[in-house]
Amino acid sequence: MTQVAGPYEISLGTIPDKPVVGLLHLTLTVADASSKTPLLDARITVEGRGPEQDTSEIGPLSALNSVKDPAFYDISTSVDRVGIWTFTVSVSGDLGDASTEYSVRVRESSPLYGIFTWVTVVLFISVIGLGILPSLRARRRRKTNPNNPP
Structure with a gap:
């Protein structure tokens, strides 16, 4: 304006x-x-x-x-x-x-915006968690079986 x-x-x-x-x-x-x-x-x-x-x-x-x-x-x-x-x-x-x-x-704030934000945050955390999970499993296997090389 x-x-x-x-x-x-x-x-x-x-x-x-x-x-x-x-x-x-x-x-x-x-x-x-x-x-x-x-x-x-x-x-x-x-x-x-x-x-x-x-x-x-x-x-x-x-x-x-x-x-x-x-x-x-x-x-x-x-x-x-x-x-x-x-x-x-x-x-x-x-x-x-x-x-x-x-x-x-x-205007009135849309509740859809808040829902969209929470869904985005949950998806982001899930993707990060799924990305870290294989690394944590491999580390645990190495600790339980130290004679087996990675």
């Missing part, structure tokens, strides 16, 4: 891409709206309002530059219910101050 606010072009992304109740990671970029040059030293704050709320429930939180790429600013937070959340992003930099709002739809 990209919007122009004053002299800035502000982009907001979420992880997960389709937000669900629980942890929410926001990634922002800020650029000069006219030149599209990324701003690496902007001061960014984010506030969030839940569905049908008039006051902020999240923040203000300061977005920090990503260690991997300073053009990205990151915030981790959580949302506690389904609905349309409104995030107000405020930017202060060399070009002045500006703010804009983003609407983010939060």
Whole structure:
């Protein structure tokens, strides 16, 4: 989601891409709206309002530059219910101050995701166990019959 606010072009992304109740990671970029040059030293704050709320429930939180790429600013937070959340992003930099709002739809977390995760973990542990089992059997045979070379 990209919007122009004053002299800035502000982009907001979420992880997960389709937000669900629980942890929410926001990634922002800020650029000069006219030149599209990324701003690496902007001061960014984010506030969030839940569905049908008039006051902020999240923040203000300061977005920090990503260690991997300073053009990205990151915030981790959580949302506690389904609905349309409104995030107000405020930017202060060399070009002045500006703010804009983003609407983010939060959905209910799918129980299938949790089940899929557990099935994946169990399968992974089973594969590891089956891979180690022949080695353990061979080691036990060597201990019980030391005269028989491997």
